[in-house]
Amino acid sequence: MIQQSPLHFRCRDRLLNVQEKTRIIGVLNITPDSFSDGGRFLDPGAAVDQAAQMIEEGADILELGGESTRPGALPVPVGEELRRIVPTLRNLRPKLTVPIAVDTYKPEVARVVLEEGADIINDVYGVRGEGRLAVEVAEKRAGLVIMHMKGTPQDMQIEPRYDDVVAEVSAFLADRIAFAERLGVDPQSIIVDPGLGFGKRGQDNLTLLRHLGALHRLGKPIMVGPSRKSLVAHVLKLPVEQRQHGTAACVAAAVLQGAAFVRVHEVRPCAHLVGMLDAIRRA
Template identity: 45%
Template sequence: MGFSLTTITSPQVMGILNVTPDSFSDGGVNLTYDNAVESALRMIEQGAHIIDIGGESTRPGAQAVSESEELDRVIPVIEAIRARSDVPISLDTSKTQVMREGLVAGASMINDVNALRADGAIAVVAEYQVPVCLMHMQGQPRTMQQNPTYVDVVADVKAFLQERLQACVNGGINSAEVALDPGFGFGKSVAHNYTLLNATPELLALGQPVLIGISRKSMLGAVTDKPVEQRLASSVAAATIAANFGAHLIRVHDVDETVDALKVVAATKNYQ
């Protein structure tokens, strides 16, 4: 596998590949094997540094998917991409057995919205010694947006991520290979989301790589009044802001445009 978060020296674009019928933005587009593989290869050609494959939607109100169904969706696609490219593959899952089988199939990283809280999840990542991203979520996908409340959203998110980081280290995971994700839209109001985006430097001060995933999300629609299919400009703006703050991983649907935007960020930082 060979992928390490320690080699990241500038913001990396993580292309989203949802192999699901019900994801909020691209549900159903990549549900067939051929479409999924074609989409992944196109994103790689456009400059994606990592492909993030998910087989279960985590949008607000999403229904749970069985382990066997999730495996049927993601394993053939991981194998096909790995056979055609050496690009790192991130597996977006919270299920321990899906993590294990995905890593065997060729995944290079685990991206878990549940922050490795499932039984045995930490042990699997420690066994395979791969990078992992831990995300903050208040509640569960089916109910998380009903009434999200915090005493201090930044402090609360930081405390949770620090606690999960320590749990990973205690379980044998190398701290240098743990990225943190504040979880935009996962149990947060619009105001919470923008407060967290503006607090990216505080998250970076924790000393871990930070993943920012805002692409096409409702927090963008709330300020632009645009439907999900018309959020390209606002998504690229959010990615640019995150990259300028110094985020390490930018998770997006629109790879081509985001790669261009981050080249401008890199050039600006290098020329100062």
């Protein structure tokens, strides 16, 4: 029997039943240097058009990002990150009924985007440090994605090593969940993400995906973001623009192990795939 996530996920005034369907998070990077779509949506008009297309194609949640976290990427100043994100967020918020997530690890950015109407903060650093970001999330009763990353984007792919990648990622996430909850984040408002491609070798990513169900022991909905990542290149030896089918295989593996959220750049094919898999699982 496939293990499932908890019944509900809460973000602001929304209560999502995470067992009724696998939800698709459409990724919109407002950056010049993201590995997948960097530079395409820096103009707010282009970003809004892309967001509308993603929703039409089946995205249940839209995620905005203003800083690339690809391997080797350098941090962006708070002001620049906000300059990239806020105009698009302000334009989209009154137009969209779906939740909007923002990919940031900076508490100053989280505070502003939550005030502007964001519903979820996706923290690739997994609320490390003193926890100011978690406090901002708690005060707004927003959702929080806690992701595992070994190191930082600058050094995460410099010979990462694990004795037991599943156990080590699980232990990190359990520790960060407890930390966020101590700071006031609603236990129903936390999602966990194993961080495929963030401080992992190719085999580490495959092992995490193969044993994704082990993360259900954490008692939180699981999100997976395999879209166009290096784990596909590790197996298929393909450039970024040719990784769609490999991405689909990873999404299928995640869904069949009970992932509640899948984070992708190309929504339509993923929506078709996930819709069929959900129907088969319910049959």
